[in-house]
Structures are given as C-alpha cells and as structure tokens.
Amino acid sequence: MSNIETLSVNSLRVLAADAVQKANSGHPGLPLGAAAMAYELWANHMNHNPKNPKWSNRDRFILSGGHGSALLYSLLHLFGYGNLSINDLASFRQLDSLTPGHPEYGHTVGVEATTGPLGAGMAMAVGMAMAEAHLAAKFNKEGYPVVDHYTFVLGGDGCMMEGISYESMSLAGTLGLGKLIVLYDSNKISIEGNTDIAFREDVAKRFEAFGFQTLVVEDGNNLEEIGAAIKAAKADTTRPTLITVKTKIGYGSPREGMASAHGEPLGADNIKALREKLGFPVDKDFYVPEEVYSHINELNKKGEKAEAEWSQMFDQYEKAYPEMKELWDKCQDENIAADLLTDEEFWAYPDKADATRNLSGMVINRIKDLVPGFIGGSADLSPSTKTYMKDEGDFSKENYEGRNLHFGVRELAMAGIGNGLTLHGGLRAFVSTFFVFSDYVKPMARLSSIMGLPLTFVLTHDSIGVGEDGPTHEPVEQLAMLRAMPNFTVFRPADATETIAGWYYAVTSKKTPTALVLTRQNLPQYAGSSKEALKGGYIIAPSEKEVPDAIIVASGSEVEISVKAKEELKKEGIDVRVVSMPSMELFDSQSEEYKESILPKKVRARVAVEAAIDFGWSKYVGLDGTTVTMKSFGASAPAGELFKKFGFTAENVVAAVKSVL
Incomplete structure (x- = not known):
C-alpha cells in the first residue's frame, strides 16, 4: 500500500469514527475494519462518476450492513458526491441532516438503496444484478455494450445470518449472475460477542453450494490482495462471486476485535489513541490531509472518462439502432402508461x-x-x-x-x-x-x-x-x-x-x-362501477333520495352482498347508498368536498362490510355505525359455507343496517 493509499484509507477511518463520536451514537466498528476494501473498490475497480451519480451504466454499490453508514458517508464525501461536506459528516444522525443513522435512498446523493434491516441490501443487490442482466440482453448489440456494469454489495456476519440472504443468494447462484460481487466483511463479531455463540457455519461453502465462485482475502488491510480478488471475481463471467475479506472490527482503536467496537462511540480517549496509531493529529476533528483530496480528485477522472466514452458509444448506438433508442426512451419514461x-x-x-x-x-x-x-x-x-x-x-x-x-x-x-x-x-x-x-x-x-x-x-x-x-x-x-x-x-x-x-x-x-x-x-361485473374507483371510494349503487337513510361501505367481494342487501332493504322502504371503497388511502387523499359527497356527515347510519378484521373502519362508520367483519381466524370448508358461517350474507348486512337506523 502506497503512502497516499494508506493516508486515504485512514482518512475514511478517522472521518467515520469522528462522526460517530460527535453524534454520541452509531457504529464505528464496521467502518474501521472495512475501510480498506471500500477504498480499493471505489478507487480502482468501480466505474462511477461522482459528477453524475445517476449515470445509467455506473456500477452499483450497496452497503447491506447499513449500520456502517459512517463509512459510506465518508466515501461519498471524499469522492465528492453531491458536495457532501465535513459539516454534513459532523451532523451525523442529527435532525434533517444528509447523514442519517442508516443510508436513505433519495435523501443522500450516491446512496443506492435504503438499508438497515440486515440482509435487505443483499436481496436488493440481486435485483439490481438481475435488472442489469435483463436490460443488457434486451439492448446490447455487437460492439455496443450499452448496459455493462457490476453490482457490488458489502455485508457482514449479521447479513449472512439473516434468512433473506440465503433466499436471495440461492436465486442469484441459480441465475448465474456473473456481475454480482458480494464483499463479506468477516470479522466474527456481533453485538453479543464472538459469532461462534450462534453462527459457526462455513459461509463460503454455503455460497459455493449456491453456485458462487468463492474467494478469500486473508488480510483485510492488504489492498493488493483485495484488488486481486475483485479482478478474479470479474473474470468469472458465469458465476456470481463471494469474496470473504477477513477484517478486524474497530481496527486501529483500543477496541479492535471487541464487540464493544460494534455499536457505540469509541470514546474520547480511544479516538485519541486511534488517531495516534494512524498518524493523524490528535487535536483535529474530521481532519483530511489535502493530498488525499487531490489524490481522489485524480481518481475521479477515470470515472469521468469512462462515462464520456460510454456516452460517445451510446451516440453511435443511437444512430446505428434508432429503434433501440426509441425502446430505451420508453423504458426510461415513468409517464409511459x-x-x-x-x-x-x-x-x-x-x-x-x-x-x-x-x-x-x-x-x-x-x-x-x-x-x-x-x-x-x-x-x-x-x-x-x-x-x-x-x-x-x-x-x-x-x-x-x-x-x-x-x-x-x-x-x-x-x-x-x-x-x-x-x-x-x-x-x-x-x-x-x-x-x-x-x-x-x-x-x-x-x-x-x-x-x-x-x-x-x-x-x-x-x-x-x-x-x-x-x-x-x-x-x-x-x-x-x-x-x-x-x-x-x-x-x-x-x-x-x-x-x-x-x-x-x-x-x-x-x-x-x-x-x-x-x-x-x-x-359479478357492476353497471355502476367506473374509473371513479381511482378516487378510492365512490358510489357504486346510488340511493333514490339525495340524502340516503343509510350507507353501506364495502370493498372487494363484499360489494356483492352489500348491493344485494340494498335491494332487500328497498323492499322494506329503506333507502341505502352503497359505496365501494377499493382503497382507503386514495379515498383519504381526496378533497374534503369529494369525501363529503360520498359519505355525508349528516348520514350517521353506516355499515362497513369486509371479510377481514374491522381495524381501520371506525373512521368511516363512526360511533353510531357498525361493521360486518371478521372477529376471528377462518376455518377449513368450501368458501360459500365460510361466508355464511362468518356472517357475510345479504341478510346479515340487512340486519346490521337496521341496527343502526
């Protein structure tokens, strides 16, 4: 590792540790242990351009261990994403900051996915790799690899314990997603201590069984070894790759290798010791040597060049295959439907x-x-x-x-x-x-x-x-x-x-x-159903009076018995309006005038009918209304018998309406 590379890796470590310490909250252990692999990936193996974070052919990076967000924010700062500043790092985990406790997609420029629940990033990475493979098959032509990028996901022991990782990576192996590369931060520590207390399996063998290429980096601080593994991962085009990188949680601090490094600030004395060990000034918070910024600015030129070359190729592609460009635009058009x-x-x-x-x-x-x-x-x-x-x-x-x-x-x-x-x-x-x-x-x-x-x-x-x-x-x-x-x-x-x-x-x-x-x-199909369903609730069977005697509100299959109940009530001189409410959320988003026109406040005799528990219906039926809903779990029998058993009949709805008149 060259001096500037060492300085860059250690800058990531110090920034992350300082952010957690300033917030008095967070997880310094993963950033300190995984900084070297993150730097090597971003600096030398990832195609990305911080000046255009949404470049469609960029490599994707997902931090599945989202608790290590201070590492991601430090990377985004050093590489110049969205002008994320030192002040933003110093506002880690504070209200309205750009550096929340776990990465949030759409909130911080450069964050590819919201991660927090461990393992979730693993599944999302598989989805991104599937998307890349599908779009490449759809759009690429000989000499024009317009979709050609990798998906990298970094997770730790906790991610590997979660069932979602088993599920998603099993599918990834079956599908042979050769451009999916999993970086496993293997430090053998979780909150409660050494992972041996609950997790002794051979993760690499499991991934091998899934159909992955499996590689091991013995020294998580050796950039050369990490880089060679990433190159080997890319060289295998028919299998996804797991790279197990053996690291020390809390590397460089007095808590190195300890569970206490995982989820709490290091403390002022330990921060001082960390800076001393890494050769950083002990009295300067959030310190980054100017040569590190200069070094990374030079590295970023590779990404700018990569995008420029891609754009030039895409211009030629567009001229050679205008029908494919038209298809491309349709796929990118969120208003197409x-x-x-x-x-x-x-x-x-x-x-x-x-x-x-x-x-x-x-x-x-x-x-x-x-x-x-x-x-x-x-x-x-x-x-x-x-x-x-x-x-x-x-x-x-x-x-x-x-x-x-x-x-x-x-x-x-x-x-x-x-x-x-x-x-x-x-x-x-x-x-x-x-x-x-x-x-x-x-x-x-x-x-x-x-x-x-x-x-x-x-x-x-x-x-x-x-x-x-x-x-x-x-x-x-x-x-x-x-x-x-x-x-x-x-x-x-x-x-x-x-x-x-x-x-x-x-x-x-x-x-x-x-x-x-x-x-x-x-x-059945209803003569009264209409596109008004897009408003969430509407009158599907109107009353004869301007102000009905009662209103029945139902969704899905229970609209049928509600309409039948209306006809039975009509025979007894009771005038009822039936409202179909396919979506409470869409109805609640309508204007007060519209909602009043469907459910006028003066009509307090209301019945909600739905073959589910009544939770949520009270806001529509009020204190004077009632519900025909489930009060228990179901049973095993033909559907018709069950609807009768649990009261989903026109007769029971009629009785419910009468009870509130």
Whole structure:
C-alpha cells in the first residue's frame, strides 16, 4: 500500500469514527475494519462518476450492513458526491441532516438503496444484478455494450445470518449472475460477542453450494490482495462471486476485535489513541490531509472518462439502432402508461362473472405490450396468481431477456429483489404471492414505502374465500397491516373495472408502492362501477333520495352482498347508498368536498362490510355505525359455507343496517 493509499484509507477511518463520536451514537466498528476494501473498490475497480451519480451504466454499490453508514458517508464525501461536506459528516444522525443513522435512498446523493434491516441490501443487490442482466440482453448489440456494469454489495456476519440472504443468494447462484460481487466483511463479531455463540457455519461453502465462485482475502488491510480478488471475481463471467475479506472490527482503536467496537462511540480517549496509531493529529476533528483530496480528485477522472466514452458509444448506438433508442426512451419514461386512462381497449372486459385474480392476469398481458420495461413474477405461484405474461419467455441463466421472473418459494427475498429491480432504473416491476403470505413480504414492502418505490405487489386469495386451505391460508389481519403503512396504497377491487383501475394506478404511480388484493372466487361485473374507483371510494349503487337513510361501505367481494342487501332493504322502504371503497388511502387523499359527497356527515347510519378484521373502519362508520367483519381466524370448508358461517350474507348486512337506523 502506497503512502497516499494508506493516508486515504485512514482518512475514511478517522472521518467515520469522528462522526460517530460527535453524534454520541452509531457504529464505528464496521467502518474501521472495512475501510480498506471500500477504498480499493471505489478507487480502482468501480466505474462511477461522482459528477453524475445517476449515470445509467455506473456500477452499483450497496452497503447491506447499513449500520456502517459512517463509512459510506465518508466515501461519498471524499469522492465528492453531491458536495457532501465535513459539516454534513459532523451532523451525523442529527435532525434533517444528509447523514442519517442508516443510508436513505433519495435523501443522500450516491446512496443506492435504503438499508438497515440486515440482509435487505443483499436481496436488493440481486435485483439490481438481475435488472442489469435483463436490460443488457434486451439492448446490447455487437460492439455496443450499452448496459455493462457490476453490482457490488458489502455485508457482514449479521447479513449472512439473516434468512433473506440465503433466499436471495440461492436465486442469484441459480441465475448465474456473473456481475454480482458480494464483499463479506468477516470479522466474527456481533453485538453479543464472538459469532461462534450462534453462527459457526462455513459461509463460503454455503455460497459455493449456491453456485458462487468463492474467494478469500486473508488480510483485510492488504489492498493488493483485495484488488486481486475483485479482478478474479470479474473474470468469472458465469458465476456470481463471494469474496470473504477477513477484517478486524474497530481496527486501529483500543477496541479492535471487541464487540464493544460494534455499536457505540469509541470514546474520547480511544479516538485519541486511534488517531495516534494512524498518524493523524490528535487535536483535529474530521481532519483530511489535502493530498488525499487531490489524490481522489485524480481518481475521479477515470470515472469521468469512462462515462464520456460510454456516452460517445451510446451516440453511435443511437444512430446505428434508432429503434433501440426509441425502446430505451420508453423504458426510461415513468409517464409511459399515463395515456391508458383514455384507452378504451385497455378498459374493456368480458361481461361475465370472474375472479379479480383472472381479470388482473388479463390486464398484466395488456400492460406488457404497452410498457416495455414491465417485468415480474411470483414466488412459485404464477398459475394461481395469474401473473404469467404470454410469449415473453422466462428469465433464466439461459435467457436473461425473459420477462417472467421465477423467484421460487422465497417471498421475503422476492420483495427485496423487486425493490432492487425498481431501484436500478429502466424497469417497472411487480411481484406476487398469496395475500396471507404478505406477512413474509412486509419487511421489504416497508422499505419500498420508505424509499418511494412504485413496486406492485399482486396478492391473491384475499379472504376466507380461500376456503378449504383453512385459517393458515386465509388472510384476516393483513389488510389492516398493509393499510397501516405510510406511503403504501392497498387496492382491493370488486370487479373488472376496478381491477383495471387498480392496475392503472399501480403502473402510473411514481413514488408509492401498490398492493392489488385479489379474489380467488368469481365476482359479478357492476353497471355502476367506473374509473371513479381511482378516487378510492365512490358510489357504486346510488340511493333514490339525495340524502340516503343509510350507507353501506364495502370493498372487494363484499360489494356483492352489500348491493344485494340494498335491494332487500328497498323492499322494506329503506333507502341505502352503497359505496365501494377499493382503497382507503386514495379515498383519504381526496378533497374534503369529494369525501363529503360520498359519505355525508349528516348520514350517521353506516355499515362497513369486509371479510377481514374491522381495524381501520371506525373512521368511516363512526360511533353510531357498525361493521360486518371478521372477529376471528377462518376455518377449513368450501368458501360459500365460510361466508355464511362468518356472517357475510345479504341478510346479515340487512340486519346490521337496521341496527343502526
């Protein structure tokens, strides 16, 4: 290691340690131990241009061990991303700073993904590598590798313990993602002590079993050894690579190799000792020698040159293949689906009773012809969730151009990979499973919401209508769970028009993920359903009076029994309005005037009907209203019998309306 390289690596270490100390909060251990590998990667092996952080062909770097964010911020500062300043580093973990406790996508320039839950970055890296492979297969022509970049992910022992890493890396090996390189910061320390207390497996052998090339760097401070491993990783084009880098947590400090270095500030005395050992002034906080800035400015010229050469090649590509440039622009256009709102063919549907999962499948096969970046699949359930795109091929090691993704029985990884596909750019992704398994999906869906990613979750078999599979497969509390998330839209349609509306919303959303919650059982098509479903709630069966005697609010399959109840009540002279509410979130976002026109305050006799727990419905029915909802888990029996058993009948809705009049 040259003197300037040593100085640069140690600058990263001191900056990170100072940031944690100033905040009196954070994790200095990973930054001190992993600084050398991070520097070697960013300085010598990563194609990136800090002057254009969104260059489409840049290499991606994801810090899966997001608690080590002080290292990432130090890298971003030294390499000049977004003018992240020393003052920003000194504001680490403070309110409204650009340096929050864990990296946040869209908040700090250069952060490729929001990471925090350990292992999540691993799955997102797999998604990014899949996106690169797919887009390369779609766009590259001989002599024009317009999509040609690597995905690097850095994680530690905690990431390797999490199940999501097993799931996602197993798929990565199966797919032969040769441009995915995993840097494993192996320091054998976790919060509670040496990892031997809970984690003794041979990680490299596990990855070898997945189909990875596995390499080992014995000295995590040896830049030459690290660089050689990265070069070897790139040389294997048919397999992803795991590079185990053996490091010392808290390197250079008196807490080197100790669990106490992981998640708390080093303390003033230990910081002083660290600076002394690394040859830095003991009385200067956030000190970076000027020669380090000069050195890295020189390194950055390589990235500028790489992008300039790529841009020149792309200009030639555009002239040689104008049809591919047109396709490229369509894939990059986030407004490409907006015109579907007035496309009559898009909104057409067979006038017959059908399951909304089937209708969703119909819409998916329309969207795939209109949105070239549309890609997705299921956790081994596409025949049941109806998410297979006809004539589009299967994404595999043999065919990266396929648009049908097969995630295997890996719901958690699927959702994380979906985030990675979306983060990469150029794709509009969806993932799918049974609604009850949204419990497995939820942690990564939460990251979708935090990052503002318009990933679509197709969740079928939406209620006790699953029937014979019983309570383990019948979602009861999951609607409430997903509705509780900020910046997340749940859409449970009642018929074909509403299903199309849900998909239109999903493929035009820019900053919000969407869950389409769909039935297994057939539902009728309603004359009163309309594009007003895009407002979240609307009148699907109007009352005869201007001010109805009562209002029934329902979603999905329960709209049917609500409309039947309205007709029964009419026979008794009770005038009822039926409101279909496929999306509480969209309804709540409407103007007060619109909401009043649908649910006028003067009508206090209200009944909500939904085959799920009643959590969340009180804001619509008020103190004087009631609900026809689930009060327990389901049971195993044919769907029709279950709806009767749990009170989802027109007769029971009629009784509920009468009880509030």
